Amino acid sequence: PPYHPISMGTIAGEARGDVFQPIRRTPLHDWHDANGAEWEPVGQWRRPYAYPRKGETTHDAVMREVTNTRSKLGMLDASTLGKIIVKGPDAGRFLDMLYTNMMSTLKPGKCRYGLMCSENGFLIDDGVVARIDDDTFLCHTTTGGAESIHQHMEEWLQTEWWDFNVYVANVTEQYAQIAVVGPNARKCLEKLGGMDVSKDALAFMEWADGTLGGFKCRVYRISFSGELSYEIAVDAGQGQAFWDALMVAGNDLGVMPYGTECLHILRAEKGFIMIGDETDGTVIPQDLGLNWAISKKKDDYLGKRAQQRSHMVDPTRWKLVGLETTDGSTLPDGAYAVGEGENENGQRNMIGRVTSTYHSPTLGKGIAMGLVLNGPDRMGEVLDFPGTDGKTYQAKIVDPVFYDKEGAKQNV
Structure with missing residues (x-):
């Protein structure tokens, strides 16, 4: 307790009104706002629910976004997804204990979908794990799970597996991540140029570092929509410029941003949980x-x-x-x-x-x-x-x- 008495207001601080809870914004927030996004709270983040056009209902906007992504080209701001680096000689052993499936056998350059349960057996998170090198993994979590899963990892490392030689870091906000989705996704990236994103060079559930349109990036060939899809991570400070470059490259390919409700319909059509x-x-x-x-x-x-x-x-x-x-x-x-x-x-x-x-x-x-x-x-x-x-x-x-x-x- 404080040595000198303090008021309850001091303890509560700024937890009232508009600042009752911190609002987190992606590097692309201002673009979404300027382009008519309807916002949805997801954890502490604000994500675009849909992008209604003038005279269009939200439902109609969502239907348009789904149809366009399935037939042409959609882009999603996926920057809110948790990104946790797990590094060290025991990283594979550690992830084998955290996930229900085997992660230690994953080869560098490959990705694997994983499920994470609590000690009571209940499913608490899922996401794609990418192996960066022999000692390093990047674990993607749900938007709402980034902080809690990072805390979950730290708790087990500090209280139960303190002898594991592992370091974990939450790098969620260090990267902007953009999903480029649909039949024209590869054509869009090829117009930017700089790296080979063909099926032979980058197969489904693989990743590669490279340059697209002059932007240093990491490209994951993963799909939460069931379409040809790439999720591309760039430094957060480059996020808006990279998004703009993608919009220009995709202009004659039918590019259209889509929001979280479209994302939900796409994944439900595929039976993804x-x-x-x-x-x-x-x-x-x-x-x-x-x-x-x-x-x-x-x-x-x-x-x-x-x-x-x-x-x-x-x-x-x-x-x-x-x-x-x-x-x-x-x-x-x-x-x-x-x-x-x-x-x-x-x-x-x-x-x-x-x-x-x-x-x-x-x-x-x-x-x-x-x-x-x-x-x-x-x-x-x-x-x-x-x-x-x-x-x-x-x-x-x-x-x-x-x-x-x-x-x-x-x-x-």
């Missing part, structure tokens, strides 16, 4: 059909023993499925599926819930993802979802991958 939507602190990777991302070669990882507890292997845990309304409408977000009978409180039995729901302009209908009792074994079954509007929606259980299941578009 989103932390915070498909997860709520009670979900494990096995619930989401992500068993393929859990290593069978490792003796241990954070959460492994917890996932072997009786209620974690209970066959009645709700599992991820896709949902399509029978009339093409869009399911209400968070709606519960009701089954036969009632519980002891006289309420109808809940057998599932909607985790993500959107109208897909690509497919011309409503699509959703949800967790359902015995869901993967009930393909084709129609469930009832009562809405708060008094209407009961009916949706059929389908595969959660609605678009390009074979991944042909992202592998060109």
Whole structure:
């Protein structure tokens, strides 16, 4: 406690009004603002939700952005994604314990998608890990998870694995990261010139350092949309200039910026999960059909023993499925599926819930993802979802991958 008494106002400081919580802005914030972005709070960041044009509704803007990205060329400001350097002789060993899958076998120049669980077994973050060299990895986290995952790493290093020779650093704000997405993505980068971004030179889930249009950059060939996609990191101070160069290069290729809602629809069409939507602190990777991302070669990882507890292997845990309304409408977000009978409180039995729901302009209908009792074994079954509007929606259980299941578009 302070030696001399102080007021509560001093302790509270500036935590009121507009500065109640710090607002974080990417290097491209002013451009987004000048180009009509509607803002969405994501953690402490402000991200463009969509870019409505004059006389256009937000919904129409989102539909336009999705259609354009699928058919031509879209650009997303992905600078908010967490970027954590993990370095040292024991870096691979450390990441093997943090992620459910094996990271120590990743070769320099390659990327791997990884899942991170708490010691209680619940899924807390996901992202792409890139191996930079024998002793160095770059871990991408969710936007909201950068600080908490960095803290999570430090806690385990300092309290449990203090003998691991590893250093971690959160470098999220040191880089601007731009996703260049769509059938014309490669053509756009080739117009800038400076490095080979062909399929042979930079295959899916690889990365390379180089120069594009005179900008020193690191190019990741990764995709959260299912389209041909590159995520390009440049120094934060070069972010705006690089974005401007991409806009010029993509001008005759149909370039268009897109926001977070378009991003959500693109990933949902591909059946990609989103932390915070498909997860709520009670979900494990096995619930989401992500068993393929859990290593069978490792003796241990954070959460492994917890996932072997009786209620974690209970066959009645709700599992991820896709949902399509029978009339093409869009399911209400968070709606519960009701089954036969009632519980002891006289309420109808809940057998599932909607985790993500959107109208897909690509497919011309409503699509959703949800967790359902015995869901993967009930393909084709129609469930009832009562809405708060008094209407009961009916949706059929389908595969959660609605678009390009074979991944042909992202592998060109």
